Amino acid sequence: MSSQNTDTRTRILEATIETLEKAGGRGVRMGDIAKATGISRQAVYLHFKSRTELLVSAIRYTGDQLDVDRKLAPSRAATSGVERLDLYIEFWGNYIPEIYGMARALMADQHTDEAAAAAWQDRMIAMRDGCRAAIDALHADGNLAAGWTRPKAIDALWTLLLVPNWENLTQQCGWSTRQYIRHMQAMAKRIFVESRE
Amino acid sequence: MSSQNTDTRTRILEATIETLEKAGGRGVRMGDIAKATGISRQAVYLHFKSRTELLVSAIRYTGDQLDVDRKLAPSRAATSGVERLDLYIEFWGNYIPEIYGMARALMADQHTDEAAAAAWQDRMIAMRDGCRAAIDALHADGNLAAGWTRPKAIDALWTLLLVPNWENLTQQCGWSTRQYIRHMQAMAKRIFVESRE
């Protein structure tokens, strides 16, 4: 693995991310990415065996670049379930916009491409972990609202935070990132946190 | 417009619905629909100028067949906002499974086909009306929870009921239709209804 090799691969990934973000994840072809990288379309296939593999690599690369682990630290350090829930939603609400272009491209391929579906699935399962942690923390505090079993609450929170919901609220309804975060936090607390009188 | 004409058109629509439901909305091509109808692929284009137009006609046809208006009557007749919300969610939870195949096919095309996006959008806007009515009824009762403006509450309820959420809960998480309805009703009430002590 010469430095050349790595370098071109990285350049492709960065061109992919930039191109997808610029286009809102719509109608970006392999040729567009090649052109943006400054190489031939075929050369892209020397580094990534398919469009799907490129998209998946790109979304992983973004995760690394954005230092997701560091950003998740606050929510992990939370001292109560409610705080953890709040901080996790805040993290997530700020994270989605940064990956939205790629998310959209992957989600579009999901319906036709098995591999894309699996890849996106994989990312969402990772996100589910954060939901599980938040619900578990709530439960440990004895604060999980009545009517919820832990698994059902995890399912529900996970679903609530899915990208299509963010998409609908921000793109269709015109909510800002800040509004998304504040209202999601409020909704999640009303749904999952036992009110104490 | 001979009866032949109408008849074939109807047969295409029914074959489309059946084929899509059978395939879960995945990988159904114009040729498959033609074969299911018992005519040539080209003949389909004599009745519908594009795949998108066919899908839209099919989803409309389903709506008519299923007599949506009648099914919506209970929620329209509700005497309180809370009841209206409950009944609307019940209607919707029972309705989605019946249109899921087509919904999925339309949603898949959404990312690449402007017309499909507009068509699905149009169906979802219709659904939004039910959300608006429920929130308005709650508000009229003085029961809309603090922290919500009416428009924001409508946006939020609308988003909560979107098909991808149903899809995730039933297909990924394995919830039954009944579970979906009960939990959605519970969540919606916790989110939007003022708790009275």
Add this chain to the structure above:
DNA sequence: GCCAACATTGACATTATGTCAAGTCAGAAC
């Protein structure tokens, strides 16, 4: 000066939608 790795070029296979032109076939009109 030569090798190996990386890229380029251009042709091709594939798969779907959608268009087009020519022909078939049954029934209605005169």
Add this chain to the structure above:
DNA sequence: GTTCTGACTTGACATAATGTCAATGTTGGC
């Protein structure tokens, strides 16, 4: 009973994108 018309068929083609392949440059290290 011929002719006309509308619905359908057949088969060829245009288009657009991904992905494959083979032959050919180009460049840095030894």
